[in-house]
Amino acid sequence: MNLESATWRRSAIETEVLDEETLARRRRRRTIIIGVVVALIAIGIAFFMLTGPAEEVPAPAGQGAASLPAVTVVVPGKQQVSRSxxxxxxxxxxRDMPVGVAGEGGMIARVLVEPGQWVDNGQTLAVIERSVQSQEVQQLAANVEVARADARLAQQELDRAQALVGRGFISKADVERRIATRDAANARVRVAQAQLGAARARVGRLDIRAPAAGLVLDRNVEAGQVVGAGSGALFRIAQGGxxxxxxxxxxxxxxxxxxxxxxxxxxxxxxxxxxxxxxxxxxxxxxxxxxxxxxxxxxxxxxxxxxxxxxxxxxxxxxxAPLLPQSAVQSDDRGNYVYIIDGNNAVVRRDVKVGEVSDQGVAIASGLSGNERVVQSAGAFLSPGQKVRPVRAASR
Missing domain, CATH: 2.40.30.170 (Efflux pump adaptor protein, beta barrel domain)
Structure with missing residues (x-):
């Protein structure tokens, strides 16, 4: 009999020792329960601190004010708020000035500036090779000299004819023809001079120049490159920087x-x-x-x-504008809002438009007059229509 009892006790002990998984589950469950209890206590303490004791606003008669949750409120008034x-x-x-080829173009002989350089008005940025154009200028200059020589000869012949007309050796008609010849020769001189001036202007346009003083931002040309009127902007200049x-x-x-x-x-x-x-x-x-x-x-x-x-x-x-702490302003899919406490100490939602946000707080552009009792914090724990015990926040 005693032997059987001892055997049974030994079997029970072995069963308990072997079932370690069950014991581990029990310990985890106990740990979780303790953690949840501690978290609930911490939340309660935080809520009490946020709505902590301050100067209380008396509740209307007939209500159990002591049983209502205390809520800290602020009356923001209005103050000057900088807007930005x-x-x-x-x-x-x-003023971003693109600089391209103004003339007929040609092959770039030299590039004289780099991005980041400052240039003056009219300063040469690049030079186009001009050997052919220089020969044309010399030819036109020679044509001017020929036209001038013809004009001098025509004038001399006119002078001699005018000296002889009084003696009857030359008729007035001959004099008039020599005047016309002289005038035509002078006109050819002016034509040759105009052609020379145009050629020199074309040669001058082979120098790519800055249209105004400023900072070179970009360079899109290299020596040896052939450019023309369709080459686009070769340089970009910021006027005056x-x-x-x-x-x-x-x-x-x-x-x-x-x-x-x-x-x-x-x-x-x-x-x-x-x-x-x-x-x-x-x-x-x-x-x-x-x-x-x-x-x-x-x-x-x-x-x-x-x-x-x-x-x-x-x-x-x-x-x-009213200035509220950031904790007083909430938002959802309907926009920004605050909770205010009405005359019956009930929570009322008020939609607002937020203005400037700074370290001092949130300026309310519209929605508040500044005389409302606004819930300072813990608004997430409240719901519209809920009765509360408003507590005026202590002045800072």
């Missing part, structure tokens, strides 16, 4: 931007900002993107590279 609009865009030369930001703005923001407003421009990858001024606002809106363009003029700086990307903050003035 953020935009992004591409840097470019304010002036730059600009082509800022893209939403249609609603573009309405607030005016010529003369200042802006702070920061190129991507740079910590340095540059002060500019809006000098032109686009009169049209892109029908695809619903955006317009504001052009911000900038003085030259080596950090401003055309084609680069930059951001801009445009100062559009100040407004009187």
């Amino acid at each position: 609009i953020s935009a992004t865009g591409t840097l470019a030369a304010r 002036q730059m600009e930001l082509l800022a893209r703005l939403a249609e609603s923001d573009l309405e607030q931007v005016k010529v003369g407003m200042t802006a702070s421009v920061t190129p991507v990858g740079s910590s340095k900002s540059f002060t500019g001024q809006i000098w032109q606002v686009s009169p049209v809106i892109d029908p695809q993107s619903r955006q317009g363009e504001a052009r911000i003029a900038l003085s030259y700086d080596s950090a401003l590279r055309p084609g680069g990307f930059a951001s801009a903050t445009i100062n559009v003035g100040t407004i009187d």
Whole structure:
């Protein structure tokens, strides 16, 4: 009998020892339960701290105020808030001047400038080979001398004829013919001079010159290259080195931007900002993107590279608006909103339009007068129509 009892106890012990998986599951379940309890306690403590005790607003008579959840509220009033609009865009030369071949073209003999160089108005950028044109100029110059010699001879013959006409040796008709000959010779001189001038002008146009002083942005030609009127731009010059930001703005923001407003421009990858001024606002809106363009003029700086990307903050003035902490403003698929507490201490949703967002808070452009009791935080735990115990936030 005792032997059987001992055998049974030994079997029970072995069964318990062997079932380790069951014991592990029990331990994991116990750990999870403890973790959930701790998390619930932490959430309760956080909620209590967010809606912590402050100056209480008395609840209407007849309600169990002590049993209602306490909610911290603020009455923002109105204050002056700086308004600014953020935009992004591409840097470019304010006046980007493409320079091409003005004459008949030819083979490039020399290129005299490189990108990044400053040039003066009329400075030669490249020279086209001109040996044939030089010979034509010399030929036309010789034609001018021949025409002048003919004109001198015609004048001398006219002078002799006029001296003899009084003696009756030459008729007046002969004198008139010599006058016509003299005038024709002078006209040929003028024609030859005009042809020479045109040839010299064509030779002069073989020098590719800067149309204005500025910064060379691009060079698209090399010595030995044959160029002509259809070769396109051989050089690009930023007039005066002036730059600009082509800022893209939403249609609603573009309405607030005016010529003369200042802006702070920061190129991507740079910590340095540059002060500019809006000098032109686009009169049209892109029908695809619903955006317009504001052009911000900038003085030259080596950090401003055309084609680069930059951001801009445009100062559009100040407004009187309620200023709320960021924790008071919420958003969903319907837009931005806040919760306010009405006269019956009930939660009411109020849709708002958000203005400037800064370290001081969120400016409310529309939707609030500033006299409402706005839930400062914990709005995610509330629902419209819920009764609460409003607690005025302590003044800072």
